Amino acid sequence: MQALILNAKQIEKKIVRIAYEIYEEHANEKEVVLAGVVPGGYALAKKIAIVLKKISPLKATLVKISIDKKVPSAQTAVSIDKKEDFSKKTIILVDDVLNTGKVLSYSMKIFLQFPVKCIRIAVMVDRNHSLFPIKADYSGISIATTLQEHITVDLEAKGKESVILKD
Numbered sequence: 001m002q003a004l005i006l007n008a009k010q011i012e013k014k015i016v017r018i019a020y021e022i023y024e025e026h027a028n029e030k031e032v033v034l035a036g037v038v039p040g041g042y043a044l045a046k047k048i049a050i051v052l053k054k055i056s057p058l059k060a061t062l063v064k065i066s067i068d069k070k071v072p073s074a075q076t077a078v079s080i081d082k083k084e085d086f087s088k089k090t091i092i093l094v095d096d097v098l099n100t101g102k103v104l105s106y107s108m109k110i111f112l113q114f115p116v117k118c119i120r121i122a123v124m125v126d127r128n129h130s131l132f133p134i135k136a137d138y139s140g141i142s143i144a145t146t147l148q149e150h151i152t153v154d155l156e157a158k159g160k161e162s163v164i165l166k167d
Contacts, residue, residue, distance in 0.1 A: 006141060006163035011124070011155070014140030015044070018122055019051035021138050022092060023058060025120075031059040032090045034122075035080070037107050038066050040096025043155040044124055048094065065093075065107050072106040079110075086114040092138075096153040098123040101134030124153050125163060 006014065026032050032052075036045030042064050049060035064081040091111050095104055104121060111119060122138040127145050136142075141163070145151065150166045 001167045003165045004162060005125075005143065005151070005165050008159055008161040011140065011161045011163065014124065015047045016051050018138045018140060019048050019055060022048065022120075022122070023052060023056040025137075026058065026090055027056070029058060029090055031061060032092055033061045033063055033086060034092050034094055035063040035065050035107075035111070036094040037069070037096075037103060038064055040124075040153050040155060041065070041094045044096055044122070044153075045092075045094040047155065048092075048122065065110065067103060067107050069103050072102045076106055078107055086111055086116050088115065088117050090117050091119045092122050093119060094122045096123065096155070097125045097127060097151050098134065098136050098139070099127045099129050099151075101130045101132030104134050105132045124155075125151050127151060 022032060034045040034049050036042030045062055049062055052058050052060045066079045068076050093104055093108060108119060120137040121134060123136045124140040126136040126139040126142040128142060152164045152166065154162050
């Protein structure tokens with residue numbers, strides 16, 4: 001069985017709301033770093049950056065995070081596409097779905113080598129299955145699911161973006 005949770009129009013509204021929440025919390029900043037976990041988190045980060053550019057003077061720097069989502073661990077390699085100093089910057093770590101918190105926990109380690117100002121979490125879907133002390137600061141939707149169910153977020157299909165729940 002499969003059920004549509006969010007359609008393209010609803011996703012667009014959620015992204016706009018997330019962008020406004022980020023701007024409201026960080027209105028005194030000059031820049032925020034939107035660090036998206038590939039593939040879905042980066043797609044979401046790009047969309048948030050577009051909205052932030054329209055609604056605020058905030059500079060949104062996009063960073064692509066690569067990690068093996070199937071086996072995230074302390075030994076898993078985490079890489080970013082930009083080598084820069086993130087000291088004193090606000091980092092918004094972005095992923096499509098927050099499930100156990102494992103991927104976001106290990107993705108964060110790349111920024112912990114710098115004295116960052118703060119790290120926040122933005123996700124399209126928060127599944128409420130945290131095993132790690134990770135919570136979404138900004139989320140499109142929070143949904144209780146069983147561990148057997150699967151959430152698919154498609155943000156790449158122009159005009160046909162979707163969030164689908166599968167058994």
